[in-house]
Amino acid sequence: MAEVEKNPAIDNLRSHSVQFYSHDEHLIAQVARSIGAALISGEAAIVIGTSSHRDSLAKRLITEIPGFNDAVRDGRYFTMDAAETLAQFMIDDSPDPERFMRVVGGAVANASRSSRNGGVATFGEMVAILWDQGNKHATIRLEQLWNVLLEEYPVSLLCGYPMQSFSSLQDEDSFSSICGEHSHVIPDNSPGFGSISEDAQMRDIVRLQQRTAALEKELEWRSHEERLRRFVEAVQDYAIFMLDVKGNVSTWNPGAHRMKGYRADEIIGKHFSVFYPEQDIQSGKPAMELEVAAREGRFEDEGWRLRKDGSRFWANVLITAVRGEDGELLGFGKVTRDFTERMEAQRALDCANQELRREIVERKLAEQRLAESERSLRSLSLHLLRSQDEERRRIGRDLHDSLGQILTAIKMNLQSLAPGRSDADRIARCVNLADNCIKEIRTMSYLLYPPMLEELGLCSAVPWYLDGFAARSGIRVDFKVSEKFGRLSRDAELALFRVLQEALANVHRHSGSRVAHVKLLMDDGWYILEVRDEGRGLPDKLTSGSAAGPHLSSGVGLRGMDERMRQLRGRLDLTSSPNGTVLRASVPVERSKNLSERG
Secondary structure (H helix, E strand, O other): OOOOOOOHHHHOOOEEEEEEEOOHHHHHHHHHHHHHHHHHOOOEEEEEEOHHHHHHHHHHHHHHOOOHHHHHHOOOEEEEEHHHHHHOOEEOOEEOHHHHHHHHHHHHHHHHHHOOOOOEEEEEOHHHHHHHOOOHHHHHHHHHHHHHHHHHOOEEEEEEEEHHHHOOHHHHHHHHHHHHOOOEEEOOOOOOOOOHHHHHHHHHHHHHHHHHHHHHHHHHHHHHHHHHHHHHHHOOOEEEEEEOOOOEEOOOOHHHHHHHOOOHHHHOOOEHHHHOOHHHHHOOHHHHHHHHHHHHOEEEEEEEEEOOOOOEEEEEEEEEEEEOOOOOEEEEEEEEEEOHHHHHHHHHHHHHHHHHHHHHHHHHHHHHHHHHHHHHHHHHHHHHHHHHHHHHHHHHHHHHHHHHHHHHHHHHHHHHOOOOHHHHHHHHHHHHHHHHHHHHHHHHHHHHOOHHHHHHOHHHHHHHHHHHHHHHHOOEEEEEEOOOOOOOOHHHHHHHHHHHHHHHHHHHHHHOOOEEEEEEEEEOOEEEEEEEEOOOOOOHHHEEOOOOOOEEOOOHHHHHHHHHHHHOOOEEEEEEEOOEEEEEEEEEHHHOOOHHHHO
């Protein structure tokens, strides 16, 4: 890097000043004075700062410095971001001299060529960023690199530090070291600096400002600590105390005395393990809690603790690690709350919940047993219905095959006997009676178990039955059947036929209707038998809704119809009004396969 020729005029441009400020407005005012004076005199200016400070400075220079925009256009004023620039020459948290000269020195060299006399007014706050990061060594080293740069270029450098960064009395030595790296020190809210003879006074003023700020901060902390101490002493429901790094009690509040029974003079200096049951001490629990708190910052636990008199209480414990500004472990803060009542309430609640869960389990078991009983009853009901159907079938066949044949033989024998007129009349009457008896027996056998139902199916058996019902009851019956209605399973066809028989029997016995309408439908995956009358309707107590369909609450016949449908996973819907009653028996298609599919 070429060295600028030394001459007194140029040397007077070299300076390294520092501004300690408490408010950003004070810093911007000082930087504006320094940069503005340089631009007015034809020098170049570099601002290496944060974005907020760069923006505030530019707004002020635009209004206060004539020709500021011309200086920007001519390349005599330009800015750099402090954090981004710092990152370009830092290696292992320390500024690298070679990179610093390449990055910052290169910028200064470019600015110097655009300056009228080679001078460059510079503002930088990269050192303030390093100081706020706690990297004190790197801060001093960067200040020293700036001084090396000033030996090669006529730069008037102004650095800025917030005064609150030195608000601790322990910062006094570091503060003095930073001041020692600068040729001029500017106090907070100062209009500038004058002759060298005034610099000593300025340094004294800055030193007093720093110490005043530190003392004010110390006073604030002590006031805060006093308020905190008073608050802790006022707390009665919590045990709040401090432990040293070894776990010995160092402070004790009245809440701790009230909860644990120890006076301060009895417990301070003793290890906090005296509060733990023997099994916890044997297992190393107290030491483990401090280890976790030191490693993770806090530890929380609930468990049994001991009072001075040996009685136990259920405690919620929070241990927090306390560290100094340098991260060194100073001790632990401990807060203990007595949760015995809450624990007992929770235990009682758990017992109640356990009892409730037991009752729920027992109720579910009872419901399962009830469901099993219901399934058993339904199975028995189905067995009885099937037995009834089989018995009807047997009786029907016996009537038709045995008694019917006997009566037929009697009729034929009577017809063969005709000796005289009077005897012929009596024989004719006997034959007529035998003929009627045969018809009645045939009808009874068909009603008990119609062979047409099994041979030709429901669509053929229903019209035959309706004709007989109309003849016997005097009730006119309309019948309609869907074209899609085919053969069903034997059980489904028999169930629907029995429902039809029972429904029409109810129409005949109870409704008073002179007409009935019967339909066989297929709708949305269901085979449906519908029986409708125009009678007086049924009482409300006979029907009530249920999840599986209406549950028929009265009448053996109605319950039997309902049970037949349930066995097929079907439905029995019964609606009634003063204008008549509608009964719909529905069987799902998948439960009523076609006859050809049954093999």
